[in-house]
Amino acid sequence: SRKWSRAMAILKEFEEKSGTPLAKLRQVCDAMDVEMHAGLASEGGSKLNMLISFVDNLPTGDEKGLYYALDLGGTNFRVLRVHLGGKEKGVIGQEFAEVSIPPHLMTGTSEALFDFIAAALAKFVASEPDGFHPPPGRQRELGFTFSFPVRQTSISSGTLIKWTKGFNIEDTVGEDVVGELTKSMEKIGLDMRIAALVNDTIGTLAGGRFYNQDVIAAVILGTGTNAAYVERAHAIPKWHGLIPKSGDMVINMEWGNFRSNLSLTEYDLALDAESLNPGEQIFEKLISGMYLGEIIRRVLLKMAEEADFFGDTVPPKLKVPFILRTPDMAAMHHDTTPDLKVVGNKLKDTLEISNTSLKVRKIVVELCDIVATRGARLAAAGILGILKKLGRDTVKVGEKQKSVIALDGGLYEHYTKFRECLESTLKELLGEEAAETIVIEHANDGSGIGAALLAASHSQYL
Ligand code: ADP
Numbered sequence: 199s200r201k202w203s204r205a206m207a208i209l210k211e212f213e214e215k216s217g218t219p220l221a222k223l224r225q226v227c228d229a230m231d232v233e234m235h236a237g238l239a240s241e242g243g244s245k246l247n248m249l250i251s252f253v254d255n256l257p258t259g260d261e262k263g264l265y266y267a268l269d270l271g272g273t274n275f276r277v278l279r280v281h282l283g284g285k286e287k288g289v290i291g292q293e294f295a296e297v298s299i300p301p302h303l304m305t306g307t308s309e310a311l312f313d314f315i316a317a318a319l320a321k322f323v324a325s326e327p328d329g330f331h332p333p334p335g336r337q338r339e340l341g342f343t344f345s346f347p348v349r350q351t352s353i354s355s356g357t358l359i360k361w362t363k364g365f366n367i368e369d370t371v372g373e374d375v376v377g378e379l380t381k382s383m384e385k386i387g388l389d390m391r392i393a394a395l396v397n398d399t400i401g402t403l404a405g406g407r408f409y410n411q412d413v414i415a416a417v418i419l420g421t422g423t424n425a426a427y428v429e430r431a432h433a434i435p436k437w438h439g440l441i442p443k444s445g446d447m448v449i450n451m452e453w454g455n456f457r458s459n460l461s462l463t464e465y466d467l468a469l470d471a472e473s474l475n476p477g478e479q480i481f482e483k484l485i486s487g488m489y490l491g492e493i494i495r496r497v498l499l500k501m502a503e504e505a506d507f508f509g510d511t512v513p514p515k516l517k518v519p520f521i522l523r524t525p526d527m528a529a530m531h532h533d534t535t536p537d538l539k540v541v542g543n544k545l546k547d548t549l550e551i552s553n554t555s556l557k558v559r560k561i562v563v564e565l566c567d568i569v570a571t572r573g574a575r576l577a578a579a580g581i582l583g584i585l586k587k588l589g590r591d592t593v594k595v596g597e598k599q600k601s602v603i604a605l606d607g608g609l610y611e612h613y614t615k616f617r618e619c620l621e622s623t624l625k626e627l628l629g630e631e632a633a634e635t636i637v638i639e640h641a642n643d644g645s646g647i648g649a650a651l652l653a654a655s656h657s658q659y660l
């Protein structure tokens with residue numbers, strides 16, 4: 199029918215505009231490399247902040263003792279206690295508690311958010327068995343993973359540049375987040391020292407390095423997306439401090455804010471315009487878990503409005519922003535039942551659209567594929583950009599250095615098709631020979647352990 203053709207035309211146009219042929223990915227990779235140089239050259243020199251982490255030594259594996267970590271990055275935050283046993287024993291044990299952040303605190307006041315976090319931390323500490331009390335006179339020490347762009351002033355202090363990923367609390371911007379959390383801890387009498395303030399990418403890099411000394415970069419694909427890598431300190435013109443003994447400095451790229459030559463569809467543009475941070479985090483809005491499902495919802499809404507895709511009326515739920523979550527999208531995308539039962543059920547349960555035909559369900563799966571493929575391929579191009587910056591994207595004669603990239607985040611971990619597409623695209627981009635030297639490793643929960651490791655290596659008792 200005419201309506202169906204109109205729906206197919208909308209789909210096809212979206213597919214074409216979302217295309218990521220290899221030539222385009224190579225442009226993304228080259229632009230990433232160029233922007234990395236620019237961001238390292240001067241403050242504000244690029245969309246990429248290329249933030250200096252003050253981490254110039256990654257874990258060696260010798261770290262020992264009991265340390266705490268706090269991981270705030272998306273909708274959940276976690277409190278961990280990690281028992282490090284040194285080279286021989288590795289991580290002896292870890293316990294954690296996960297708390298979800300009430301949505302009103304994500305857009306409320308700074309004090310309310312940090313009070314909430316401190317209270318959860320106090321509760322975690324209070325519930326621990328007797329054997330865990332620190333010896334008299336010794337403070338508990340914490341690695342604080344705070345996964346938002348921070349301008350560090352030392353390993354244990356830094357001011358928030360901006361919120362991302364659905365957080366928007368004006369009075370935190372420009373404040374030292376360690377100071378904020380410390381204030382809240384003092385108010386309730388929680389005696390703990392924040393020994394290290396790190397981004398989740400830095401934590402993942404540190405956690406990955408603990409297990410594998412070939413880890414040179416970390417990428418997060420979760421609610422948001424970001425990457426960190428080990429740079430040579432002398433290759434950072436904007437760094438005016440001393441060159442560290444190691445010669446290295448870990449850089450938090452904040453690659454979610456990359457944009458450069460990316461072409462956006464009308465749905466991406468509308469999503470961005472209506473977001474909490476218009477014009478910001480464009481790479482993130484094409485790739486990460488917070489947004490993929492929302493892009494699909496927007497295409498489906500257009501198909502419903504202009505082509506009666508779900509019948510004569512537009513399903514009201516389809517108009518609700520962020521109602522279609524990326525885990526639901528992944529479940530539909532992974533549906534292997536002959537009649538796409540999972541897709542049918544998800545459309546019913548999340549969007550209250552019942553009795554969909556197999557034909558319609560197939561289109562929904564195709565949409566999931568278009569959006570996930572674009573995101574995964576762009577992420578692969580970003581990774582190639584890092585390898586290129588480091589001169590590790592090609593194999594030099596007589597050299598067989600391995601480069602390991604630690605990946606983590608719910609999107610990478612659970613969205614199999616996304617992960618597989620990212621990995622095959624990276625291979626495709628690298629070519630067979632170079633691909634043999636690059637390893638992607640799932641750093642399960644590296645960011646929590648990594649923060650504890652960095653707290654250990656920056657302990658006041660060393
Ligand atoms: P955060 O990034 O908030 O620190 P995670 O790394 O756990 O937390 O990632 C959570 C995000 O991962 C979710 O917001 C969601 O977008 C995505 N995600 C979680 N589970 C799935 C899934 N099954 N399929 C696809 N994406 C998922």
Ligand code: MG
Pocket residue numbers: 269271272345398420607645
């Ligand atoms: Mg996280």
